[in-house]
Amino acid sequence: MTLPLAVRDLRVASAGGRALLDVPALDLPAGALVGVRGPSGAGKTTLLHALAGLLEADGTVRWGETELLALGAEGRAAFRARSLGLVFQDFLLFEELGALENASVAAMFAAPVARQAIRDRAADGLRGLGIDPDDARPVSSHSGGERQRIAVARALAGGAGLLLADEPTASLHRDAADRLVDDLIRLVRETGATLIAVSHDETLIARMDRVLTIADGRIEGGATHEAAA
Amino acid sequence: MIDLWLALPAWAQDLAILLALTIVPAIMALLVLRGYAPGALIRAVLRRFGWTNAAFVALIAVSVGLGVGLIAQERGLRQGTAQAADKFDLIVAAPGSEMTMMLASVFLQPSNVALIDGPTYAEIATHPQVRIAAPLAFGDSWEDAPVVGTTGEFARHLSDDRIEGRTWQAWDEAVAGAFVPLAVGDRFLPAHGLGDAAEEGVHADEATIVGRMAPTGTPWDRAILVPVEFVWVTHGLYGGMPPEPSEIGPPFDPERFPGTPAVIVRADELWANYALRSEFTREAETMAFFPGAVLAGLYRVMGDVRQAMSIMALVTQGLVAASVLLGLVILMRLFRRQVALLRALGAPGRFVLAVIWSYGAALIAAGAVMGLGVGWVAAELLSRIVTARTDILVVARLGWPELHLVAGFLCAATVLLIVPAFTVLRQPVVKGLRA
Structure with missing residues (x-):
C-alpha cells in the first residue's frame, strides 16, 4: 500500500549541533517517483534516512496516517517492515545467503502466517528481475547488477508501497545501471509504489516525475517535470 | 522443601x-x-x-x-x-609417624623406621580376632622393583587370590607384582637397598618367581614379594637356624624373630579393627592406626x-x-x-x-x-x-x-x-x- 508523504519542519542536526537538514515543508502524493539530487554532503542521504525513520530528527514525517518521528525505535522498525523498502548503493546483502534467502529475509522475523507470502513475493520479484530464485549460490558470487536487483526484490518482497533508494546505480557499470533503472521504474509503475531515489545518475533522475535538489541541507525550488518516458 | x-x-x-x-x-x-x-x-x-x-x-x-x-x-x-590403601585395614608398628609408616607400607616409600620385636609380633599374630598378621621386610630391590618380605597369606590377600602360578612353598621362591618384568620361572638376585643406594653383589641368594599377582592398582604392582624368611636369611638375621629354612610362614619363633617395621593386620570382623587398634596402641611399645584414617586426615x-x-x-x-x-x-x-x-x-x-x-x-x-x-x-x-x-x-x-x-x-x-x-x-x- 502506497502512502502520501507530508513533512513539516524537519530538522536534523549533527552531534555537534550543526544543521544537516532543514526542510520546512515537503508534500509528495502517493505513487510519486521523486529524484533527489545535489552535491555530495548536501544532505541527500540524511533526508532519505530521516524519511525512513533511521535517525533522530525534529519536526514531523507523516506517511499517510503514520507520524514516523513520534514512534519509538520498535514502532519505526515495524513501520519499515510493513510499508517501506530500502535500496542501498552497495547492495548490503547477506553475502553467505542465496538470492531467495536475501530477498525474503523479512520472512525470518515476520509473523509465521505472513512468511510464505513474503517468500512467494520475493521469488516472483526475483523472476521478474531475471534472477532464478532456485539458484542457491551465495549472493557473493553474483554480479553487481544481479545483486542490486536482488536488493530491489528484497525491498518489494514485504509488499511495501514506499521505496527509498540511495544511489542505487552508483556501484554499477553503465549497462547494468541502465537495466536496473528500467527494472526499477517498471516495477514501481506496475505496483503503484512511491519511489524516492537519491542519485547522481542523470539517467535515473530523468525518469522521475519530480526532482528535488538539495544544497546545504535545504531543498531548492521543487521543480516538477514530466517523466521522460 | x-x-x-x-x-x-x-x-x-x-x-x-x-x-x-x-x-x-x-x-x-x-x-x-x-x-x-x-x-x-x-x-x-x-x-x-x-x-x-x-x-x-x-x-x-x-x-x-x-x-x-x-x-x-x-x-x-x-x-x-x-x-x-584398601587392603591395609590396620597397621601395627613401632611408635613414630603414622604418615611415614603408611607411606612405607602402603605406598612402598622407603624410610628408616623402628622395628616391632618377636614377642610383640607373636602377641598380635595369636590374638583371637586377628585373621592375618603379615610382617613386612623392606630394604632390598631388584632393578627398580622393591623386594618385600611377607607371608604367602598376605600375597593372596593383596591380590584377592588372583595369582597366576602359585604362592611360594620354599624360602627362595617369590611372587612378582603385575608389572615386574620377570616371568614365572625366572630367577633374580636382589640388591641391597633401593634405588640409587642399591648395592649389587651384597646378597648371594637368588630366588625364583613362581607366581604373578593380578594388577592391584597399587605400588605393589611393581614389587616382588618374597617369604619374609628369605629377607632374614639373606641379611643373616634369622640367627641360629640352618641357612635354608625348611618351613616358611607363621607361626614364627618369637625368640628368633628379628623384628619387622610393620604388621599388616586383618581382623575377622570389621568392628574388631577398632578393638585391635585400641589394644595395640601402647605408649613406647606399639602404635596401631588405620591407613584410611591417615589418608582421610x-x-x-x-x-x-x-x-x-x-x-x-x-x-x-x-x-x-x-x-x-x-x-x-x-x-x-x-x-x-x-x-x-x-x-x-x-x-x-x-x-x-x-x-x-x-x-x-x-x-x-x-x-x-x-x-x-x-x-x-x-x-x-x-x-x-x-x-x-x-x-x-x-x-x-x-x-x-x-x-x-x-x-x-x-x-x-x-x-x-x-x-x-x-x-x-x-x-x-x-x-x-x-x-
Whole structure:
C-alpha cells in the first residue's frame, strides 16, 4: 500500500549541533517517483534516512496516517517492515545467503502466517528481475547488477508501497545501471509504489516525475517535470 | 522443601542441578527466538567469520577443558590413593609417624623406621580376632622393583587370590607384582637397598618367581614379594637356624624373630579393627592406626587446598566467561553493519537480539561441549602420567562435578551474553550502515 508523504519542519542536526537538514515543508502524493539530487554532503542521504525513520530528527514525517518521528525505535522498525523498502548503493546483502534467502529475509522475523507470502513475493520479484530464485549460490558470487536487483526484490518482497533508494546505480557499470533503472521504474509503475531515489545518475533522475535538489541541507525550488518516458 | 531435597538420592540431586543449569539457557533461547526463524542468518554469520569463530571455540574448549581435567584428576587421585590403601585395614608398628609408616607400607616409600620385636609380633599374630598378621621386610630391590618380605597369606590377600602360578612353598621362591618384568620361572638376585643406594653383589641368594599377582592398582604392582624368611636369611638375621629354612610362614619363633617395621593386620570382623587398634596402641611399645584414617586426615589438610583449587577453577571459569563475552563484543563489531541493515529492513530488536545471542550461544555451547572432550583427554593423560609415576592406579572419569562446572559455565555465559547483545542492538542504525 502506497502512502502520501507530508513533512513539516524537519530538522536534523549533527552531534555537534550543526544543521544537516532543514526542510520546512515537503508534500509528495502517493505513487510519486521523486529524484533527489545535489552535491555530495548536501544532505541527500540524511533526508532519505530521516524519511525512513533511521535517525533522530525534529519536526514531523507523516506517511499517510503514520507520524514516523513520534514512534519509538520498535514502532519505526515495524513501520519499515510493513510499508517501506530500502535500496542501498552497495547492495548490503547477506553475502553467505542465496538470492531467495536475501530477498525474503523479512520472512525470518515476520509473523509465521505472513512468511510464505513474503517468500512467494520475493521469488516472483526475483523472476521478474531475471534472477532464478532456485539458484542457491551465495549472493557473493553474483554480479553487481544481479545483486542490486536482488536488493530491489528484497525491498518489494514485504509488499511495501514506499521505496527509498540511495544511489542505487552508483556501484554499477553503465549497462547494468541502465537495466536496473528500467527494472526499477517498471516495477514501481506496475505496483503503484512511491519511489524516492537519491542519485547522481542523470539517467535515473530523468525518469522521475519530480526532482528535488538539495544544497546545504535545504531543498531548492521543487521543480516538477514530466517523466521522460 | 529442604527436607525433600535432602531426601533425594545423590544422583537425583546431581541430575536436578544439571537440569537447572541447562534449562536456563534453554529458556533464554526460547524467550529470544520465539516466533522467529533466524536459522539461515545465524548459520551465515557463523560461516562468515568461520576461522575467527573456530579459534574462539577452541579457546573456550581449552579453558573449560583444563578446569574439567583438573577437578576430575584431583578426584581420581583421591580415589586412587584410597583404593591403594584398601587392603591395609590396620597397621601395627613401632611408635613414630603414622604418615611415614603408611607411606612405607602402603605406598612402598622407603624410610628408616623402628622395628616391632618377636614377642610383640607373636602377641598380635595369636590374638583371637586377628585373621592375618603379615610382617613386612623392606630394604632390598631388584632393578627398580622393591623386594618385600611377607607371608604367602598376605600375597593372596593383596591380590584377592588372583595369582597366576602359585604362592611360594620354599624360602627362595617369590611372587612378582603385575608389572615386574620377570616371568614365572625366572630367577633374580636382589640388591641391597633401593634405588640409587642399591648395592649389587651384597646378597648371594637368588630366588625364583613362581607366581604373578593380578594388577592391584597399587605400588605393589611393581614389587616382588618374597617369604619374609628369605629377607632374614639373606641379611643373616634369622640367627641360629640352618641357612635354608625348611618351613616358611607363621607361626614364627618369637625368640628368633628379628623384628619387622610393620604388621599388616586383618581382623575377622570389621568392628574388631577398632578393638585391635585400641589394644595395640601402647605408649613406647606399639602404635596401631588405620591407613584410611591417615589418608582421610591428609585429604582434610589438602581439603583446604582442594577448596582453594575449586574456587580457583570457578574464578578461572568466570574469567574465561568474561573474556569470552569481551571477545564476543569485539567479534560483534564485525557485523555491526549487518545488524544495522536488519534494523533498517524493519527487523524488531528482539530478532536482532535473537541472531546475536544465538550466534554467541552457539560458540559458547560448542566450546563447552568440546571442553568436556578436552577435559576428558586431559584427565586421561594426567592419570596415565600420575599412574606411571606413582604406580597408584588413578582413573579420572568425568563425573557430576565436571558436568556441573561445564553446565554452570554455559548457564552464566549465555545469560551474561545478553549484555553484549544489547550493546550491539543499541548502536545507531545510520552509523552502522556506513561502517
